[in-house]
Amino acid sequence: MVREQPGDGDVAHPNRARGWFIEGFVGEGGRLVRVPLRGFPFVIGREPGLALTIPDRSVSTRHAEITLRDGRLWLRDLGSTNGTWHNRRPVRRPVALSDGDVLHFARTEFRVAREAVATSAESTAAFLIHTLDLPGRFPPDATAFRAMLEGRRLAVYFQPIVPLDPSGAAGAPTAYEALARAEVAGLPTRPDQLLAMAASLSAEAALSRLMRERAAEEARKLPGRPRVFVNTHPAETRDAELIDSLESIRLRFPELRVVLEIHETYVTDVAHMKALSRTLADLGVELAYDDFGAGQGRLVELVEAPPAWLKFDRGLVAGLPEAPPAKVRMVGTLVEMVRGFGIAPLAEGIETPEEARLCAELGFTHAQGFLFGHPAPAERHHAEASGR
Secondary structure, three states, X not given: OOOXXXXXXXXXXXXXXXXXXXXXXXXXXXXXXXEEEEOOOEEEEOOOOOOEEOXXXXXXXXXXXXXXXXXXXXXXXXXXXXOEEEOOEEOOOOEEOOOOOXXXXXXXXXXXXXXXXXXXXXXXXXXXXXXXXXXXXXXXOHHHHHHHHHHOOEEEEEEEEEEEOOOOOEOOOOEEEEEEEEOOOOOOOOHHHHHHHHHHOOOHHHHHHHHHHHHHHHHOOOOOOOEEEEEOOHHHOOOHHHHHHHHHHHHHXXXXXXEEEEEHHHOOOHHHHHHHHHHHHHHOOEEEEEEEOOOOOOHHHHHHOOOOEEEEOHHHHOOHHHOOHHHHHHHXXXXXXXXHOOOEEEEOOOOOHHHHHHHHHHOOOEEEOOOOOOOEOHHHHHHHHHHO
């Protein structure tokens, strides 16, 4: 049974803080360890038998402790050799803890979190979440991340997508991919880093929705009436809110030509993709499979649930002019097959004229990469188009 989450000052037992835990990636496998905060003082260190034992030689034998006082959690360093840090500031005296705070015990990183828990109230053992790759460091301040979401403080940059003719010449941009940058100090600017941060807060879908909404708002400033490629996160692919957000964009911006990108490694359920394709078609939204060739290259899904666009991963096209003939033939065969399905093949990551010419010869109809333009605000693209 999930217990009701207490308020800020609500403590179920004088020596227990209900719903509070710390979590972090530890050990060689980078497994996520989630430790309920029960029993105080909660001592952290390298010594076996502590409330939290961290098997890292940079951690002192008895490194730090968390105490419960007046309904609040407090962190205190125990004279450790390599220091204790609270939101990347050294702990020199006891500091109060809040949900989302990031703690470092020497070089190991944990996050303070709070939720209703279903574990036994008497259990004090740590438990392991499933093994997974470390998605990036925890946010230096979860409050800043939430402020970004609530304040919709995302800047949007657009990278041009250009048509290729058989000679390799590129036309003026007919589409742009939308990429978001945080506008809050302390948060990363790259979208992949921002999404990794969102993953640590279980906020991937919320961030992805905000990225699309901000892209739609800014796309009105782009020159002409281009297609706008917007991304989605795997956490959304079966979420009704994905369709809700697209419906909202369509109502607000009926003239916007939207292309929804889905990473090809998550295109696994043909029946689901068919249903999603039909729903998108009803909304006037095109579908693109992204990073084709980076994963398993799902050819069956291309036949059964074909997208309008297929973006070939940079790993397939980078350095292609110098690649072995067998690789060039393979890419050409894939492009020919894709075009036979009525799908537009798009080469990602083009950086040299030689790559562009060979991709055009192989049948790519569109390309994207630094050769054709870097991500920039919509106003800059409009100014460049006006000067052409």
